[in-house]
Each structure stands twice: as C-alpha cells, then as structure tokens.
Amino acid sequence: MDFDRTAEYAHKHSEEEGKKVRKMIWIIFWVLLAVTTAEVTLGLVWQDMGISWGLVKWTFIILTLVKAYYIVMSYMHLGGERKNFKMVVAIPFILFAIYLIFILLKESTFLHAIDFSPLAD
C-alpha cells in the first residue's frame, strides 16, 4: 500500500547511533534554553544596565536567528537532507526575505504620511 515507496526513504538507525543522536538532541535543548534565558534576562535588565535599545534589539534578533537555525537544522533534520533539498527549502524563503528588506528600505519612508486615522480610532 506504500504508493510513494516511503519505506525506501524512511530514515532508520541502530541503538548505537541512537545514543549519539539523543546526546545531540539534549545538547541542542540546552543551547535553546540558554539562549531563551539570556533573552529574557536581557529583556529585564537592559534598562538598569544602561545598554542602548538598538543594541538590545539587534541582540534579540540575532539570538532568535540562532535558535531558528538550530531548530531547523537539527530538530527538523534539514541539516541531514541532501543539499539540493536544503536549497529547495531555503532559497524561496531567502528570496522572500531579500524582497521584504528591499520593501522596508524603499517603501517605508512615507509610512508616516499615510492617514491611518480610521484604523487608529
């Protein structure tokens, strides 16, 4: 009944390999937890420490991308897929991101000139 011949491609591994995989899973977990803890702590103390908001904001964004990288590459196993498939997933999204950055830089300059008052009421 396996029309798409999934059985041929379903990934399997032995007990020995399983141990290594599990160890990696827990390492990534601690990384994710540490990054989240760092973000929350920074969110609570940055005003008292006198760090500039711009720096804090970019730290948050970079740490978020770090977390996203580990989730996608490790937990979603994208890192283990063939390169052509990695590209199939990544390139459309990267193109979209470039487009959004372009729009942000080119088209956001007149945002304050638009009358949004019907929305703000």
Place this chain on the structure above:
Amino acid sequence: MSASTETLDNKKIWGGNTSPFGISYGKMMMWFFLVSDAFTFTGFLVAYGYMRHRFEEVWPVAENVFTHFPFMHGDHPLLYVALMTFILIMSSVTMVLAVEAGQRMKRDGVILWMALTIVGGLIFVGSQAWEWGHFIHGTELGALQLADGTIVQWVDEAKNAFMIPGVADAVTGSEAAAMIAQGTEIYGANLTVNEYGVPLFADFFFFITGFHGFHVFSGVVINFIIFVNVLKGTYEKRGHYEMVEKVGLYWHFVDLVWVFVFTFFYLV
C-alpha cells in the same frame, strides 16, 4: 544521513524511478507546506512591524501589558511568556525524541514521548487561553478614552488625573475633570477597544497569537491521531515510523514560529 553514505550520480538521480531529493513524497510535501506557512507568518509579523513603527508613540510596550503570573501578585513582566516558551521548547524535545525512538523502531519510546508532547501542547494552549483571558478582562483600574479617541492612563485610583502618551506631565484639576466627563472608561481589550493603547495592538495580538495558537491546537489534534495509530501498531506493521517524523516537522515548525512571535511581540 543518506547523503554522506551513498555516492550520488547527478545524471542518474534525475532520470526517474527514484527521488532526486532522497526523501519521500509525503515528507517533501510537508516541507513545502511549512515553507508556505512560514510566508504567511512572515507576512503577519512584517505587517505588525510596519504598524508598530507607524504608531510608535501610542504603541503599548508588551512588557507592561503581560505582567501577570498565576498565583503570584504584583508585576512580573516576561516571566509568564518565558514559561510558555520553555513549555514549547520542552515539547519540541519530547517530539524529536519520539522521532528518534521511531527510527530505532521502539514503539514504547514513541508512545511515551508522543504522549508527553501532546501534554506539553495542551499546557501551552491552556496558557495562551489564560493570557488571552487576562488581556481581554484588563486591569482593575482600566483606562480612559477621550472624546477624540486617545487612550490615556489614570495616575491613581482616585481617577481625577491622567497621563497622555508621549506627554511628560499629567493632566489634572478642572481641565482633567472636563475631559473625563466627555470621555469613556474602558476595561480590557477586544478588537475595537484596548485599554493599554491603540486597538491595533490588540488586533495584531489576537490575530498573530491566535493564528499561532490554532496551529498549536491543530498540531495537538494531528499528534493525537498519529499517537492513536502508534498505539494500534499501524507503523509497526508498515515497517517504519516516518509518519511520526512528518508530524514532528509540523510540531517543530510551530515551535519555530513561536520563537519569532516571542521575539517580535514580547521582547522587541
């Protein structure tokens, strides 16, 4: 995995009768769905960013809005949402452990870890409901909406003076009394009023966390269906647990989206 152990002949793999990507149809389609879903969420977050930038002076700071924690009094900014994030990361770990157990064909392991994942998902949805409840009911003090629609915050419980956002000094005395008489008191937030600031903030909050919460909810339902199949021994018979891997992809995607929602809604 497979890429490192087999040598690929680039001409042959595209010649038919095999998957050029070395993965099954179902898993590939799950990835394509997730990419398109990621576009949707990105669209929401970008729209949120634009509107927030546009209404910066009247936009509420999420830290000042979501300050409650169950069984604790006083202000605890970020704590509750940090707990929610922890729950979701934890359920991501249990999910990936279920996938790993499936790859070793260990049914008991899959049952244990999937059950924990479902529990984690339910706790997360419950937490979100609790937070929505607090946001909808608002504070005891409430806020005042002036005749021109501006939301202003009370200085204290006496409710005879208020602060206009972006203005340093409080409005007091007879000037305040006249404006209070014309304004309306508001409590909590819905799609049209929001005591914490612009209604748009509430709209985006309900829409984005709602859309994400619905993903979590459907993830729990899908996980439960696969869990029942695991119990029935469907995948044991089939000879592989790839279905667990596919729902795992969806579940991790939900966690991935939350990582971004957490940053752009609560932190930044």
